[in-house]
Amino acid sequence: MDVKAVRRDFPLLSGGSSLAYLDNAATAQKPEAVLRAIRDFYETSNANPLRGLYALSQRATDAYEEAREAVRDFIGAGSAEEIIFTRNATESLNLVAYSYGSLLQAGDEIAVSVTEHHSNLLPWQQLAGRTGAVLRWIECDAAGIITEDAFRSALSERTRLVAMAQVSNVLGRENDIRTFARIAHEAGAVFVCDGAQSVPHMPVDVRALGVDFLAFSGHKMCGPMGIGVLYGRRELLEKMPPFLFGGEMIEYVTREGATWAELPHKFEAGTVNAAGAVGLKAAIDYYRAVGFDEIVRREEALSELAYRTLAGIPHLRILGAPEGAEDSAVREGAGAERHGIFSFTLDGVHPHDIAEILSADGIAVRAGHHCAQVLLQHLGVSSAARVSLAFYNTEEEILRLGESLRSVRRRMGYAE
Amino acid sequence: MDVKAVRRDFPLLSGGSSLAYLDNAATAQKPEAVLRAIRDFYETSNANPLRGLYALSQRATDAYEEAREAVRDFIGAGSAEEIIFTRNATESLNLVAYSYGSLLQAGDEIAVSVTEHHSNLLPWQQLAGRTGAVLRWIECDAAGIITEDAFRSALSERTRLVAMAQVSNVLGRENDIRTFARIAHEAGAVFVCDGAQSVPHMPVDVRALGVDFLAFSGHKMCGPMGIGVLYGRRELLEKMPPFLFGGEMIEYVTREGATWAELPHKFEAGTVNAAGAVGLKAAIDYYRAVGFDEIVRREEALSELAYRTLAGIPHLRILGAPEGAEDSAVREGAGAERHGIFSFTLDGVHPHDIAEILSADGIAVRAGHHCAQVLLQHLGVSSAARVSLAFYNTEEEILRLGESLRSVRRRMGYAE
Amino acid sequence: MQNSFYREIINDHNLRPLHKHMLPRAQRELRGVNPSCGDDITLRLTVRDGVIEEGAYTGDGCAISQASADMMLDLVLGKTTEEALHLADIFLRMIKGGASAEEIGELEEAGSLIDVSHMPARVKCAVLGWHTLQNLLGEE
Amino acid sequence: MQNSFYREIINDHNLRPLHKHMLPRAQRELRGVNPSCGDDITLRLTVRDGVIEEGAYTGDGCAISQASADMMLDLVLGKTTEEALHLADIFLRMIKGGASAEEIGELEEAGSLIDVSHMPARVKCAVLGWHTLQNLLGEE
Numbered sequence A, B: 001m002d003v004k005a006v007r008r009d010f011p012l013l014s015g016g017s018s019l020a021y022l023d024n025a026a027t028a029q030k031p032e033a034v035l036r037a038i039r040d041f042y043e044t045s046n047a048n049p050l051r052g053l054y055a056l057s058q059r060a061t062d063a064y065e066e067a068r069e070a071v072r073d074f075i076g077a078g079s080a081e082e083i084i085f086t087r088n089a090t091e092s093l094n095l096v097a098y099s100y101g102s103l104l105q106a107g108d109e110i111a112v113s114v115t116e117h118h119s120n121l122l123p124w125q126q127l128a129g130r131t132g133a134v135l136r137w138i139e140c141d142a143a144g145i146i147t148e149d150a151f152r153s154a155l156s157e158r159t160r161l162v163a164m165a166q167v168s169n170v171l172g173r174e175n176d177i178r179t180f181a182r183i184a185h186e187a188g189a190v191f192v193c194d195g196a197q198s199v200p201h202m203p204v205d206v207r208a209l210g211v212d213f214l215a216f217s218g219h220k221m222c223g224p225m226g227i228g229v230l231y232g233r234r235e236l237l238e239k240m241p242p243f244l245f246g247g248e249m250i251e252y253v254t255r256e257g258a259t260w261a262e263l264p265h266k267f268e269a270g271t272v273n274a275a276g277a278v279g280l281k282a283a284i285d286y287y288r289a290v291g292f293d294e295i296v297r298r299e300e301a302l303s304e305l306a307y308r309t310l311a312g313i314p315h316l317r318i319l320g321a322p323e324g325a326e327d328s329a330v331r332e333g334a335g336a337e338r339h340g341i342f343s344f345t346l347d348g349v350h351p352h353d354i355a356e357i358l359s360a361d362g363i364a365v366r367a368g369h370h371c372a373q374v375l376l377q378h379l380g381v382s383s384a385a386r387v388s389l390a391f392y393n394t395e396e397e398i399l400r401l402g403e404s405l406r407s408v409r410r411r412m413g414y415a416e
Numbered sequence C, D: 001m002q003n004s005f006y007r008e009i010i011n012d013h014n015l016r017p018l019h020k021h022m023l024p025r026a027q028r029e030l031r032g033v034n035p036s037c038g039d040d041i042t043l044r045l046t047v048r049d050g051v052i053e054e055g056a057y058t059g060d061g062c063a064i065s066q067a068s069a070d071m072m073l074d075l076v077l078g079k080t081t082e083e084a085l086h087l088a089d090i091f092l093r094m095i096k097g098g099a100s101a102e103e104i105g106e107l108e109e110a111g112s113l114i115d116v117s118h119m120p121a122r123v124k125c126a127v128l129g130w131h132t133l134q135n136l137l138g139e140e
């Protein structure tokens, strides 16, 4: 991959700023092609889709439905009716919790892993509270790994739903979704996969994985803010009640009640974010143009370098890594396994201070609980700094990160 | 107002197309300033707002919170914490129905007007179904007017919530929200105002109106798709449980439960649509630059012309207008009262055929039930065509509409 | 396109339908509705020995939905239910853009609705009667 | 800015705090927390005849939160509760950009945290101790 050329596609990265943007798990930067697609939509096709009989509305509808088809294809869904556009992954997961969740009963069990982002944890905790279902925790080990044993021991014959991220936004570890989904199905449960951190970084095929639901956000994969996706298996979506109620999701309304539109419209109440969907399609097209294989290879290489760099810094502890890993001891592939996400602490320095000092050096990382307080409690830390990479990052940025991190303790007043 | 100059601000309108876009109640066109603001955000400030310690995230946060402040100012709210960004008006109304609605009990009453858009009707109908609350209908007369008597007779001492649009998306009539909100409060109910069709067309001041909640969409006021607003009175928002659960809306999370962030974040789960909010602010700024008074005056003048034009067309019946109104008999102001929204039928021609023929003439109008099936049932029609205006429309477009409409029956095979 | 489209056969079938009336002795009847636009058709048939002997419709809706139903009845009256289903299949494929010129020929006048394949918003209108026919005959 | 900022007083108060310890005979104690970043402070005071005679804190958090609490105790020990509340008021206004140079002078070393007024993400850290003080003294 010609990274220089790729970076020129991103106005924010190529604008002469020397910022090392290493907070990609929070949100990704947008290529020119995405910005142009949004503008093009508004300049040539802006109308309320789905209902207008005039040509402009038809163009808007076509653009919107082509975006749905592009998403379907991107994640290997069987039918475009299984693709629901939402605002973000959080809303996608809440949709399932409210709608599919309404089919649960007291005593049913919901299994959630302790590594989850709040967006794939709170909806289930709340659902349990509303329905009297029991929340069971799938534990991870000190490395953040969920073993098949741990998984099985959180399930019972009462398990109705399992929720798990494919890739953790704190540890970067990938769960064996295919196996877990199969076990969940054997137990009679549906499997909800949070793909917020996986879909942007690896080819995801919902049918190959065998998941029942998949949620992800456009903004984390170079698409615009305000657009997210929920994939759901048709049989499930069909038996689920709608979540939001309003325009475009009905068939008939009377004073007494209503009947619902067909999929996917049943779940898309109100005016849709067609420009957002079009922007997401442009992001998918961009991934294709660069080459998803290329993207994965490059992110693996950057990940390896980042792991080695971080592991070599004194007093730095990578969350979920063996105690005292040292530069030379880093096993090949140990970095790539983390999909570009590394959370860490530095002895004696609060993560906020780390982030502040790196920011002064023009390096953007995140610090805090990363919306995963239950995981951090489990790992025994209250907060951590996090570096997260994307294919447009450079080796030089990672080396700068390393240098800057090496200086932090000194700049905080420690004698190294 | 220099309409020619204004139209040059809108790429879609000035691109050499001769389309007469008369479906503004569905969605509005976007000025260059809005498109530029969205792009600027992504080019200079794109990061996940609210949590980053680095400068870019701070810029994103500032841009997002400035947009919130602009909205607060635009609708006269007391505090920016009372402004919640949603996806659209539909989601805003669903938020209230799920969250405030969870405080209702069986036997409580909800009063909803028969003129409502499905987005301000179905959430309440569903809420009643969930809680055992009783849905009471506020009736309108044949002209679509809701009298104070009709309003009072739908209320009782058990009324807990009243939901009503300020302007109907079918009839264009404005309800006397200030009076109705006062009466609702006297009855001990909260007042939910659907401002989707009013906020874009008249200065709305939530405190002057005395409403407890106000919902509207950015895309209907020249802002982008994918961003909406819910205003709520602080005391109410504070006692309401969150609606969506996930990142950014919590204080503490443990395995056992969670506590919530302060307003407005408690109601904004997941990554926010900062670019959308920034686009909405640009739309507000654009309204200011053109002058809201100017906009209102111009829309009134266009409305008068449109009413006169439509009323003069044989076989055409304007919904909610006195039978057989004729050109010369049109009372001054009768058009302006409709805020640019006119729904009508043409004897013997289905509205879809009207819209199709107008579309062939380059005129975009809507046909169907306009997401107001209960109102159409009440008025005894199954479908209608609708013209809806914005300040950037021209007199010439309205005259073209009139000419085209006059030809429709002939083109459908009638001997005039 | 739409202009001329409305000027011809459709307007004729819409304004002066041949088969829009009650059918007191109908054996079967079925209602078909397009909720989004309010097109509403009730189809009534008498089938004897596998042949559609009588048929008519009543209802309400746009010119395309009404004319399409009228043309459909013109075509299927006197045919076997099998032939009728075969023609319905061709019609539906034509509207989706997947029928051959030869097949479209079999549809006679109803073949003129091929223009609807370029008017996605009207597809539901055009196919309403035909779907209702399929459901009615499939009901046995 | 942040570079030099960390190099000076803050690091000193963070690494070698004067008042970070238990206070066995404390009359009052209150915990203050910034959930979003995990800053966590427990403030303990002994007040006699309206004067803050003893004070200390324990806790955990970023340099700014800890140094700010340490400087605060430096400043308010020996002062009346009224004076302490007055100083807290100035500090909070300073962080929001609304205190005069003269007022900031009253804050002595804690005045050096004025830089935080340009670091919105750190405001919560800087004010944690002071808010806790207000709540503790306001509790009477």
Ligand SMILES: Cc1ncc(COP(=O)(O)O)c(C=O)c1O
Binding pocket: A246, A247, A269, A270, A271, A272, B025, B026, B088, B089, B090, B091, B117, B119, B120, B165, B167, B168, B169, B194, B196, B197, B217, B371
């Ligand atoms: C009166 C009224 N309320 C609510 C809505 C819903 O707005 P949105 O589709 O943007 O959620 C609309 C627009 O369709 C409307 O006209």
Ligand SMILES: Cc1ncc(COP(=O)(O)O)c(C=O)c1O
Binding pocket: A025, A026, A088, A089, A090, A091, A117, A119, A120, A165, A167, A168, A169, A194, A196, A197, A217, A371, B247, B269, B270, B271, B272
């Ligand atoms: C694993 C994971 N799940 C869910 C989310 C929520 O995504 P969003 O904020 O776009 O809804 C995130 C991102 O913050 C995430 O990292």
